[in-house]
Amino acid sequence: MSSSPSRVYIARLAGLPVYDPNGDQVGKVRDVVVMLRQGHQPPRVLGLVVEVFTRRRIFLPMTRVTSVDAGHVITTGLVNMRRFEQRATEVLVLAELLDRKVTIRETGATAVVFDLAMEQWRTRDWVLSKVAVTEGAKRFRRRGQSHVLDWADVSDLGQAEEGQGATHILAAFESMKPADLAGVLHELSPKRRKEIAAALDDERLADVLEELPEDDQVEILAGLDTERAADVLEEMSPDDAADLIADLPTETAERLLTLMEPDEAEDVRRLLTYEERTAGGLMTSEPVILPADATIADALAHVRNAELSPALAAMVYVCRPPLETPTGRFIGIGHIQRLLREPPSALVSVALDTDLDGLRADDSLHTVSKYLATYNLVAAPVLDDEGRLLGAVTVDDVLDHLLPSDWRESQQQPEVDRNAP
Numbered sequence: 001m002s003s004s005p006s007r008v009y010i011a012r013l014a015g016l017p018v019y020d021p022n023g024d025q026v027g028k029v030r031d032v033v034v035m036l037r038q039g040h041q042p043p044r045v046l047g048l049v050v051e052v053f054t055r056r057r058i059f060l061p062m063t064r065v066t067s068v069d070a071g072h073v074i075t076t077g078l079v080n081m082r083r084f085e086q087r088a089t090e091v092l093v094l095a096e097l098l099d100r101k102v103t104i105r106e107t108g109a110t111a112v113v114f115d116l117a118m119e120q121w122r123t124r125d126w127v128l129s130k131v132a133v134t135e136g137a138k139r140f141r142r143r144g145q146s147h148v149l150d151w152a153d154v155s156d157l158g159q160a161e162e163g164q165g166a167t168h169i170l171a172a173f174e175s176m177k178p179a180d181l182a183g184v185l186h187e188l189s190p191k192r193r194k195e196i197a198a199a200l201d202d203e204r205l206a207d208v209l210e211e212l213p214e215d216d217q218v219e220i221l222a223g224l225d226t227e228r229a230a231d232v233l234e235e236m237s238p239d240d241a242a243d244l245i246a247d248l249p250t251e252t253a254e255r256l257l258t259l260m261e262p263d264e265a266e267d268v269r270r271l272l273t274y275e276e277r278t279a280g281g282l283m284t285s286e287p288v289i290l291p292a293d294a295t296i297a298d299a300l301a302h303v304r305n306a307e308l309s310p311a312l313a314a315m316v317y318v319c320r321p322p323l324e325t326p327t328g329r330f331i332g333i334g335h336i337q338r339l340l341r342e343p344p345s346a347l348v349s350v351a352l353d354t355d356l357d358g359l360r361a362d363d364s365l366h367t368v369s370k371y372l373a374t375y376n377l378v379a380a381p382v383l384d385d386e387g388r389l390l391g392a393v394t395v396d397d398v399l400d401h402l403l404p405s406d407w408r409e410s411q412q413q414p415e416v417d418r419n420a421p
Helices: 093-097 167-172 178-187 190-199 202-209 214-222 226-235 238-246 250-259 262-272 296-303 365-374 395-402
Strands: 007-009 017-019 025-035 044-052 057-061 065-068 073-075 090-092 101-104 110-120 126-135 146-150 315-319 330-335 379-383 389-394
Touching (some): 101 126, 178 202, 178 214, 214 238, 296 315
Antiparallel strands (some): 065 073, 126 146, 379 389
């Protein structure tokens, strides 16, 4: 491993791509596995936790790592695709050691870990050799001091801590998409999930909750105080919030709905009246809705909203007033790809698709999926009997219900050689 630097800071490894010798990407680094040892001996680094493209987390032993660089990790090419299962003697550096409080032996001062470094010894073994910490701010000092200390210079790092912070682990995972961060949270202990959820802002936590399995959603929401739980639900899309509230005890659900903003709660209550596996139960009540006199420029401005999913941003729904669901009479769909071929000053109505009848709220999941497939759509309008728009069903929500309930869980696979023909 001569091409690797002698010291690697682990927080910088988070999210790095892992390649095989042919240059094909295997996955991304999610954590580093170490084994603590007695006395002042530095922990031995056993390997990396790598997330492959199916969102399965696998274990990559350090003996199969040929290079660790600032921008990537390279393996020997032989990868065991069995799901990673943490053993009782193993510790995850990013998930468990970042933000932990330690004592500096020389001064007795308390500090917080913000990074750790691993080094390769002459024996070719990797060990955790350095601990980067920040001391608490002292009088007349705006910030605490930062130090990089030898492993033996700190104590208590191996002791589990109640109320452990999450500032530095979130910094390490800051660039992650919500679905990827949800995958990380799912693999953590309930204690650590609760601590990280408490440190996330409401909007980020809402985005992550939408990507988690139902059991994790309920567990995390139950760990929040009631008012914050209501705030997080408000940040979720109404259909996801309705799905989550439906999994809660009736008394808890009603209390949260009472604490939510009336308009937000009304949307969720309306969605809760539909059966889960119907168009009404799948739809969101907040698609992009425009009046008939809107211009192409208006439509493009609305779909630029970064909070819209790609499926919701793929089309606009033109209706008579009122423009809040349930709307006035539904007129037609404006496909963004079609609108882009018209001048920005032109009216949206000149490029509408008015031939689609739309779905009905009680249409089954089978009918919805067949409708999307027949017309090659990523989203579809849901109408009531009077032709008013109730909402829109998107393909991602349909897939979520078509796949097995545990599709977010990784299944074990046999060991494979990625270089095999």
